[in-house]
Structures are given as structure tokens and as C-alpha cells.
Amino acid sequence: MSLSERMRMPNVRWLPSLTAWAGDPRAVVTAQWLVRVYYFALLYFSIGLFRRWFISLEPLEGLVQFHPLWPVAWVPLVSLPTAIIIVRGLFLAGALAAAFFPERRAARILAAVGLLEFVGLYTSALLSDIDLYVWVPVAFLLIFLPGGWHRAEAITLHEREKFLWVIWGCQAFILITYSMAGIGKLYGAAIGLWLGEMHVFAPGAPAVFIANQLLYIGTATPLGPWAIDHPWLAWPFFVAGDLLQLFSLAAAFRLTWQRLWGVGLILFHVGAYLTMGIGFSANVLLIALFLLSGPFRKAASATPAANPVPPLASRV
Amino acid sequence: MGDVNLHRREHHAWAAPALLKGFIVTVLIAYAVGGFLTELRPPFRERDLIPLFSWFIFATVPNDARPFAVLIHEYDGRPLDPPLLFGEATGIISNPRSSQAADLFQRWGWSALGGDAARAEGLRRVFEESFLYRPARYELVETNFNPVERWRTGRYTIERRWPYAFDPISP
Numbered sequence: 001m002s003l004s005e006r007m008r009m010p011n012v013r014w015l016p017s018l019t020a021w022a023g024d025p026r027a028v029v030t031a032q033w034l035v036r037v038y039y040f041a042l043l044y045f046s047i048g049l050f051r052r053w054f055i056s057l058e059p060l061e062g063l064v065q066f067h068p069l070w071p072v073a074w075v076p077l078v079s080l081p082t083a084i085i086i087v088r089g090l091f092l093a094g095a096l097a098a099a100f101f102p103e104r105r106a107a108r109i110l111a112a113v114g115l116l117e118f119v120g121l122y123t124s125a126l127l128s129d130i131d132l133y134v135w136v137p138v139a140f141l142l143i144f145l146p147g148g149w150h151r152a153e154a155i156t157l158h159e160r161e162k163f164l165w166v167i168w169g170c171q172a173f174i175l176i177t178y179s180m181a182g183i184g185k186l187y188g189a190a191i192g193l194w195l196g197e198m199h200v201f202a203p204g205a206p207a208v209f210i211a212n213q214l215l216y217i218g219t220a221t222p223l224g225p226w227a228i229d230h231p232w233l234a235w236p237f238f239v240a241g242d243l244l245q246l247f248s249l250a251a252a253f254r255l256t257w258q259r260l261w262g263v264g265l266i267l268f269h270v271g272a273y274l275t276m277g278i279g280f281s282a283n284v285l286l287i288a289l290f291l292l293s294g295p296f297r298k299a300a301s302a303t304p305a306a307n308p309v310p311p312l313a314s315r316v
Numbered sequence: 317m318g319d320v321n322l323h324r325r326e327h328h329a330w331a332a333p334a335l336l337k338g339f340i341v342t343v344l345i346a347y348a349v350g351g352f353l354t355e356l357r358p359p360f361r362e363r364d365l366i367p368l369f370s371w372f373i374f375a376t377v378p379n380d381a382r383p384f385a386v387l388i389h390e391y392d393g394r395p396l397d398p399p400l401l402f403g404e405a406t407g408i409i410s411n412p413r414s415s416q417a418a419d420l421f422q423r424w425g426w427s428a429l430g431g432d433a434a435r436a437e438g439l440r441r442v443f444e445e446s447f448l449y450r451p452a453r454y455e456l457v458e459t460n461f462n463p464v465e466r467w468r469t470g471r472y473t474i475e476r477r478w479p480y481a482f483d484p485i486s487p
Contacts, residue, residue, distance in 0.1 A: 015337060069366055120366055125416070136367040137347060144336065161333050169340035176344055180351055180371040188375030198377040205377045212378045212463035218403060218413035228464060 016255055018168060018296075022161035027295040031167045032150060034289055035142060039098040041285055042111060042139070045132065046095035046118070071120030083121065091118040103150040105143060112139035131282040134177050138170045138286065164295060171290045172252040174283075178265065182246025206238040206275075207231040213276040223274040234275070241268045255296035262291030382460050383418070384425025386443070387474065390453035401459070402447075410449065417447045424456060 021027045068075045075083040094114030097107035116139075119132050148155045149163045185200045192199030198208065207228045214224050227234035244264050251261035265287050272278045350368040357365075386402040389395065391409070402421075405412045424439040440456075461472035 015341070069364060071366055116366065123364065123366065130369065133367060133369055137343075140367070141340070141343070144339070158333055162336050165333060165336050165340060169344070172340070172344055173347070176348055177369075177371050180348060181373055181375075183352075184370060184372030184375040187372070188377075192377060198379045200375065200377060202377070207464050208377050208379050208462075209374055211467035212381055214467060215463055216415070216418060228467060 014253065016168070016253055018161050018164045019157075021255075021296060022157050022164055027164065027297075028160050030293070030297075031164055031295040034167065034293060034295065035102050035145065035149075036099075037289060037293075038138070038142070039095065039102050039111065041289070042115065042135070043095040043099040045135075045282070046091045046114070068124045069120045071116050072124055075121070075124075087114075087117045087121045090114040103148070105145075105147070108139070108143045108145070112136070112143055115139050131280060134174055134283055134286055137173045138290075141166055141169045141173060167290070167295060168252070171258065171294060172249070174286050174290055175248040175252050175261075178245040178248035182242060182248070185242050186246065200242065201239055203235045204231055206234040209238075210234075210275050213278070217277050219277070221273070221275055221277045223271075224276065227275045237271060241271065244268055251291070256298060258291045258294050258296060262287045262294075265291070378463060380460070381463055382458055382475075384421040385457055385459045386417075386421060386454050387457045388452055388454045392450040392452070402454075409447070411447065414447065417443070420447075421456065425458065428456065 072083065072087070078086070090110075091114035094107070094111035097104070098111035101107045115132065116136055119136055122132075123129065145166050146155065146159045146162045148159065155163075189199040189201050192202075198205055210221075210224045210227050214220060214228075244261075245268070248261060248265065251257045266284055269278075269280050269284050269287075272280070347368065350365070351370045354365055354368050355370045355372060387399045388402060388405055388408070389399045391405070396405075396408070400408065402409060402417060403412050411417070420439060420443055424436055424443065427436040427439060444452075455476075458475045459472050460475055466472050
């Protein structure tokens with residue numbers, strides 16, 4: 001079999017086929033808007049977090065010298081206030097550039113680097129905040145959008161397919177983090193069982209998690225005390241949430257499941273907020289964008305597989 | 317020749333999505349494997365290799381929680397009897413519920429327990445400069461409690477098990 005023939009075959013059979021979706025104008029337009037909104041949201045974070053960031057870092061001058069994470073390993077070479085100005089400026093400039101010129105790869109690279117530097121500096125300051133951790137690989141992957149993606153009518157079917165593959169990659173990145181969290185819980189449960197200790201799937205586990213978190217944040221949440229007092233009622237929701245996380249990656253391969261899975265994950269975060277006070281709002285926005293509003297929807301294409309020669313393809 | 321060029325263009329057109337797919341799948345696998353491997357690194361933020369992260373959140377049940385905490389004996393010249401944990405010193409400390417402070421205590425405690433005196437001393441200085449603001453007499457201790465019981469009754473025990481003497485300090 002020649003290389004050409006091998007390339008014509010689906011090289012990884014278990015991956016979904018996006019060829020038909022690439023011919024669906026509504027799917028492509030949805031994906032275009034998705035990218036734009038992603039960078040608008042990044043711009044919002046780059047400005048919206050200013051105050052929080054300012055307060056977080058200003059009183060902690062000298063703190064970064066203790067353990068700057070690798071993206072900000074250069075910080076000890078300059079003073080911390082200078083580093084803050086550089087990182088703040090880079091994040092704002094990158095987000096601004098990508099929000100106005102998302103079609104320019106240089107702007108997307110700048111946005112990804114600015115975000116990485118921001119997250120690196122932010123988390124180097126002892127903040128247990130991983131809200132933007134998933135935004136980093138998504139920003140990295142969006143660098144690889146094909147040129148001219150913003151004018152769907154001017155690019156070939158294959159370029160549009162490449163564009164959709166990058167979007168699919170972003171979705172898979174979001175989903176794989178949940179599956180990794182689910183695997184972590186399985187691993188933790190196995191260790192717990194091995195040691196004869198309480199594990200995450202035990203009926204009493206939700207009460208312990210919630211009580212520990214409420215002690216940590218020092219305040220009650222709307223449903224936290226109730227869940228501690230009624231562990232058997234809270235338990236099925238926790239197990240369902242754990243299983244939802246564990247199998248999240250399946251939604252990357254079953255495109256029609258994505259909206260439903262997105263709703264499930266958002267409800268999971270709402271539940272975590274109401275019981276444990278953990279919001280993870282940036283991730284909720286990513287889920288809403290890439291899964292709830294993703295391009296692979298039946299509404300966007302009634303029968304993509306039955307439409308192998310899409311209308312846009314003929315025009316191109 | 318024309319046919320060859322056409323063939324090359326066609327081949328390129330098919331190859332590009334395949335290469336991109338391969339790249340995306342490779343990056344995804346590398347992200348997952350790399351993330352899991354970060355579990356082998358030291359605890360706390362030093363474990364993170366952004367964007368690599370294991371996502372092992374709430375994986376083990378803290379049934380027998382043993383977090384480190386600061387026990388304050390005297391603050392701004394005023395003795396506290398009984399001594400108060402930093403996190404419970406509402407009305408005395410400006411930000412007792414700071415998650416940064418709580419994280420710092422864990423790093424500090426593990427550094428002290430591991431015999432890394434220099435790092436422990438550095439974190440002590442950060443604590444005093446960033447969270448105390450007033451002269452105080454305090455000590456770093458290990459608390460021990462069942463979270464549900466503590467939530468309901470407020471009960472916890474204090475343990476002191478340092479590999480080296482850690483005297484209360486007056487900044």
C-alpha cells in the first residue's frame with residue numbers, strides 16, 4: 001500500500017470523521033464564532049482579573065523567589081513588580097491582539113504565551129487556583145488553526161476539516177482533564193481499599209469531603225451542611241459526578257453526546273459549588289463554549305454523513 | 317509532469333488533516349501521560365508543570381486530616397488564652413481564612429518535617445511579612461481531626477512532631 005493510499009484511509013479508525021462536518025457551513029461558522037468568543041473571553045480575563053491579581057501579588061512581594069514555576073523561571077532575574085508589569089502587559093497584549101485578529105497566528109501565539117506566563121506567575125504565588133489550567137492547552141492548540149480559517153468560503157474543504165480538527169482537539173483537551181480526574185478517583189479508591197480506609201466511592205465520603213472543604217473555606221455553603229447531615233442522599237450524586245468525569249473523554253468520540261455531556265459537567269460544577277463552594281467558573285465557560293455551543297450538533301447538520309458533497313464544497 | 321503535480325497537491329491535501337490528527341492525538345496522549353507523571357513529583361504547587369497537571373483532585377478521602385496550622389499564643393502584645401489557630405482567629409488576624417496562608421502552612425510544615433530548615437525559615441518569613449503584620453508569639457503545629465466531627469463539634473487535637481526544635485518566634 002502506497003503512502004498516498006494509506007493517507008486516504010482513516011489513519012486512526014477510532015477517531016470521529018469530520019469530513020462531512022467540514023462541508024456543513026453552519027458547523028464551520030459556529031466553530032469560527034467559537035474561536036472569536038474564546039479570545040473575547042480571554043480578553044475579559046486579562047482585564048477582569050487585574051484587581052484580583054493586583055491584590056493577590058502586591059502584599060506578597062518576594063514570594064515568587066521561593067518557587068517560580070517554569071514559565072516564570074526568569075522572574076528572579078528582575079524585580080517582582082517589574083515581572084508583574086511584564087506578564088500583565090504580555091497577557092493583555094496577547095489577548096487584545098487575538099481578540100481583534102484571531103486569524104493571525106502571531107496574535108494567537110502571543111495570546112498563548114501571555115496566558116501561560118500569567119497562569120505561571122499567578123500560581124507561583126501560592127494560589128491554589130487552577131481555574132485557567134485548561135485554557136492554556138486550548139490556547140496552545142488554537143495556534144494550529146489553518147490560515148484563512150476566518151473566511152470559510154475562501155478555503156478548501158480540507159482546510160475547513162483541519163480547522164474543525166483543531167476545535168475537536170480543544171474539546172478533547174477539556175474532556176480528557178475530567179477523565180484524568182476520574183482516573184485519579186479510581187486510583188485513590190484502589191489505594192483506599194488496599195489500605196482498608198474510606199475511599200471516594202464510599203457512602204460516607206461526600207460528607208467528609210464537604211466538611212473538610214467547609215473547614216478550609218471557613219464558611220457554610222447553601223447545601224453543604226445538609227449534605228453532611230444526609231450522606232446517603234448526597235452519595236448517589238457524588239458517585240454520578242465521579243462516573244461522569246471518568247467517562248468524559250467518550251464524548252470526544254461520540255460527537256452527538258457533547259451537548260448532553262456538557263450539561264452534565266456544568267451541573268456537576270453547580271453541585272460542587274452549592275455543596276463545597278468550588279466554582280471553577282472558567283472551566284464552566286469553556287464547557288459552555290466548546291461542548292454546549294460546539295459545532296458538532298445535529299441542529300447544525302441534520303445528517304452530515306448522508307451529505308458527503310456539501311454545498312460549500314461545490315462552491316469552493 | 318502536470319499529473320505528478322496534481323498527484324502531489326492531492327496527496328498534500330489528504331496528508332495535512334491526517335498529520336494534524338496525529339499531532340493532536342499525540343499531544344493529548346503526552347498531556348495525559350505527562351500529567352499522571354507529575355504525581356511522582358513533590359507535593360503542592362511545585363508538582364505542577366503547567367500545563368501538565370494530574371487532575372487528581374479529591375482523589376483520597378481526608379477522613380483523618382492532619383493539616384499543618386499556626387497556633388497563636390500572643391498577638392500584638394495580647395496573650396491569647398487559650399491559644400487560637402490562625403484560621404480561627406477572626407477579629408484578631410486581618411485575613412484568617414486566607415487559602416494562601418493555609419497552603420503556605422502545608423509547605424512550611426512539610427519543609428520543617430523534611431528537615432529543609434532553610435526553606436522552612438524562608439516560608440516563616442513570608443508568613444510573618446504577608447499575614448501577621450503585628451508582633452506575635454506563635455508555633456507551627458500539626459492538627460488532627462475527623463472533618464465531619466470537627467465541623468459538628470469544633471474538636472481537634474494538636475500534635476508537635478518536629479525533627480528539629482521550632483521555637484515560637486517573636487517577629
